[in-house]
Amino acid sequence: MTTKEKLYEGKAKIIYPTDDERVYLTYYKDSATAFNAQKKGTITDKGKVNCAIASALLTYLEKKGIPTHFIEKVSEREMLVKAVKIIPLEVVIRNIAAGSLCRETGLPEGQILPQPLVEFYLKDDALQDPLLTPDRLALLNIATNEQIKQLQTLAKTINQHLIEFFKSCQITLVDFKLEFGLDHQNNILLADEISPDTCRLWDTQEQDKEKRVMDKDRFRKDLGEVESAYQKVLTRVLNQIEKLENS
Amino acid sequence: MTTKEKLYEGKAKIIYPTDDERVYLTYYKDSATAFNAQKKGTITDKGKVNCAIASALLTYLEKKGIPTHFIEKVSEREMLVKAVKIIPLEVVIRNIAAGSLCRETGLPEGQILPQPLVEFYLKDDALQDPLLTPDRLALLNIATNEQIKQLQTLAKTINQHLIEFFKSCQITLVDFKLEFGLDHQNNILLADEISPDTCRLWDTQEQDKEKRVMDKDRFRKDLGEVESAYQKVLTRVLNQIEKLENS
Ligand SMILES: Nc1ncnc2c1ncn2[C@@H]1O[C@H](COP(=O)(O)OP(=O)(O)O)[C@@H](O)[C@H]1O
Ligand SMILES: Nc1ncnc2c1ncn2[C@@H]1O[C@H](COP(=O)(O)OP(=O)(O)O)[C@@H](O)[C@H]1O
Ligand SMILES: [Mg+2]
Ligand SMILES: [Mg+2]
Numbered sequence: 001m002t003t004k005e006k007l008y009e010g011k012a013k014i015i016y017p018t019d020d021e022r023v024y025l026t027y028y029k030d031s032a033t034a035f036n037a038q039k040k041g042t043i044t045d046k047g048k049v050n051c052a053i054a055s056a057l058l059t060y061l062e063k064k065g066i067p068t069h070f071i072e073k074v075s076e077r078e079m080l081v082k083a084v085k086i087i088p089l090e091v092v093i094r095n096i097a098a099g100s101l102c103r104e105t106g107l108p109e110g111q112i113l114p115q116p117l118v119e120f121y122l123k124d125d126a127l128q129d130p131l132l133t134p135d136r137l138a139l140l141n142i143a144t145n146e147q148i149k150q151l152q153t154l155a156k157t158i159n160q161h162l163i164e165f166f167k168s169c170q171i172t173l174v175d176f177k178l179e180f181g182l183d184h185q186n187n188i189l190l191a192d193e194i195s196p197d198t199c200r201l202w203d204t205q206e207q208d209k210e211k212r213v214m215d216k217d218r219f220r221k222d223l224g225e226v227e228s229a230y231q232k233v234l235t236r237v238l239n240q241i242e243k244l245e246n247s
Numbered sequence: 248m249t250t251k252e253k254l255y256e257g258k259a260k261i262i263y264p265t266d267d268e269r270v271y272l273t274y275y276k277d278s279a280t281a282f283n284a285q286k287k288g289t290i291t292d293k294g295k296v297n298c299a300i301a302s303a304l305l306t307y308l309e310k311k312g313i314p315t316h317f318i319e320k321v322s323e324r325e326m327l328v329k330a331v332k333i334i335p336l337e338v339v340i341r342n343i344a345a346g347s348l349c350r351e352t353g354l355p356e357g358q359i360l361p362q363p364l365v366e367f368y369l370k371d372d373a374l375q376d377p378l379l380t381p382d383r384l385a386l387l388n389i390a391t392n393e394q395i396k397q398l399q400t401l402a403k404t405i406n407q408h409l410i411e412f413f414k415s416c417q418i419t420l421v422d423f424k425l426e427f428g429l430d431h432q433n434n435i436l437l438a439d440e441i442s443p444d445t446c447r448l449w450d451t452q453e454q455d456k457e458k459r460v461m462d463k464d465r466f467r468k469d470l471g472e473v474e475s476a477y478q479k480v481l482t483r484v485l486n487q488i489e490k491l492e493n494s
Contacts, residue, residue, distance in 0.1 A: 104377040105369065105387060117382050122352065130351040133380045135364050140352060 011037060012050070012197060021083065022184060028054075028077045032197070034220040036128050043219060047077045049230045050195035055079055056241050057162070057194045064161045066154065068190040069181065084181025084191050087143055090121040090129060091151055093159045094175040098200050099217075100131075101175075110209075118155045120148075123179070150188055151180055158190065166201065168243075169236035171214065174200035196230050203232075258284060259297070259444060268330065269431060275301075275324045279444070281467040283375050290466060294324045296477045297442035302326055303488050304409070304441045311408045313401065315437040316428065331428025331438050334390055337368040337376060338398055340406045341422040345447050346464075347378075348422075357456075365402045367395075370426070397435055398427055405437065413448065415490075416483035418461065421447035443477050450479075 007024065008015045014027040028047035033040050051073065058070035071080040094101060097111040101119075120137050121129045132140070137148065155178060166173045176199035179192035192198070196215040206212035210223050214233050218226040254271065255262045261274040275294035280287050298320065305317035318327040341348060344358040348366075367379045369387070379387070384395065402425060413420045423446035426439035439445070443462040453459035457470050461480050465473040 101383075104374065105379070105383055106371065106374055107386065113386065117386070119380065119382070124353065127351065127353055131378065131380065132352070133366065133378065135366070136348075136352055139354065139360070139364070 024081050024083045026079050026081055032219050043226050049234045051077050053195045053234055053237050054193040056237050066190055082183055084183050084189050086181045088123040090123050091155050091178045092119045093155050096174045098174050116159050118152050169240045170204045172202040172204045174202055196233050271328050271330045273326050273328055279466050290473050296481045298324050300442045300481050300484050301440040303484050313437055329430055331430050331436050333428045335370040337370050338402050338425045339366045340402050343421040345421050363406050365399050416487045417451045419449040419451045421449055443480050
């Protein structure tokens with residue numbers, strides 16, 4: 001591991017500089033937070049599991065033509081990524097109503113949305129990551145209209161790829177959060193991670209509303225068996241990747 | 248006053264039926280609430296003041312060609328209105344950043360918006376009147392796309408009329424909330440009230456950030472002199488109406 005001082009320590013990862021200023025090293029921790037960090041805990045080996053899942057999914061998306069920050073997985077908990085300036089937005093894509101969408105609008109959990117919903121939240125812990133209407137987003141000057149359109153298109157395309165991928169893992173992709181950044185040439189890259197921390201994943205074969213949960217909601221809602229759920233996602237993802245490589 | 252049983256008692260008004268099923272009587276109370284009714288109190292004579300202001304402004308808008316529910320002011324606290332089916336949306340029009348827009352986005356209070364912002368909130372106390380993105384609004388099936396467009400157009404037109412009216416009262420119209428309803432022929436009518444309870448009004452001549460406040464924020468933020476601020480708005484509104492009638 002690098003001996004350099006960390007650049008930034010977040011809730012789930014630590015970012016280190018490398019000898020190449022265009023490359024960062026991301027270290028995946030076991031710490032878990034929920035409800036804007038009001039709830040804190042540890043999920044044993046989460047760092048390893050999420051590093052492996054995110055590496056697999058980012059590689060998969062890159063092969064599908066999505067520009068991502070992923071360079072290489074270099075250890076159990078570490079990946080090299082292209083350094084980007086993160087656009088301070090959480091881009092949430094929803095296929096099925098769950099979480100805050102249900103809490104805020106009264107829509108029943110599990111309702112299939114007529115089309116994927118792309119929502120923008122301001123990535124700002126102090127403001128509690130508020131949902132932004134398109135007008136508020138434009139007012140905040142976080143990104144140009146052109147960039148917003150690109151993010152929307154990228155989000156929808158990524159969603160199609162991930163729905164398909166997870167489907168072949170017998171996993172239903174309910175919703176997920178993406179972060180994007182700008183590289184040194186101002187290209188938009190998919191950054192951060194894709195993992196059970198950032199996706200809602202339901203076991204497609206399981207009907208029971210608690211048992212089907214394979215993501216951080218197990219931690220949020222104290223459903224137990226958090227570690228084994230994450231592990232199960234990893235196993236299915238890696239099996240599917242292997243299948244694809246051998247086909 | 249009618250002797251009939253009330254149809255509905257809200258936080259600020261009571262709705263009574265009349266002998267004509269297409270007409271309701273609205274009684275304006277002195278009770279005041281804020282923060283989704285967590286804060287409760289009384290503003291002496293608010294009922295009288297708001298009934299008079301709302302009557303004046305709804306009459307003014309009706310003359311400008313806006314379809315409203317207003318029929319007639321029949322006593323100090325009562326007005327007759329056309330019975331409508333309220334569309335459960337709070338349509339908020341913002342000219343200057345204030346209130347929840349600032350709290351949620353970090354925009355500085357007082358920042359003049361490049362253009363009026365029309366926002367839709369779900370009128371649902373249990374859900375705490377959540378802000379709706381256009382996509383969420385469409386998902387909830389509260390109104391047709393055509394109706395939403397009409398609401399937006401009406402809101403902007405009403406805003407232009409009210410900005411102009413309040414300007415001649417030396418009052419800056421910061422933001423305000425409207426409710427609309429459908430009459431027996433499914434026409435959209437402006438309903439409910441327009442008053443210092445539902446508008447942010449700043450004394451245009453006053454620079455001091457607390458002294459300039461002439462609306463329910465005096466109650467929300469415990470700024471004192473609530474009654475006299477409401478009274479001042481009433482006096483200026485009635486003076487301006489008189490001026491217009493004599494010109
Ligand atoms: N390629 C990248 N370049 C720069 N920063 C990144 C990159 N990928 C992710 N980040 C940022 O790294 C930080 C660490 O991740 P995380 O622990 O999830 O933090 P947070 O608590 O802010 O969500 C996040 O702020 C994330 O936006
Ligand atoms: N013309 C109308 N016909 C039917 N209902 C109306 C009309 N105008 C206003 N209302 C409704 O009357 C109710 C009473 O007002 P208010 O005390 O402000 O209630 P609330 O606490 O629900 O805001 C509100 O729900 C409002 O939507
Ligand atoms: Mg994060
Ligand atoms: Mg009301």
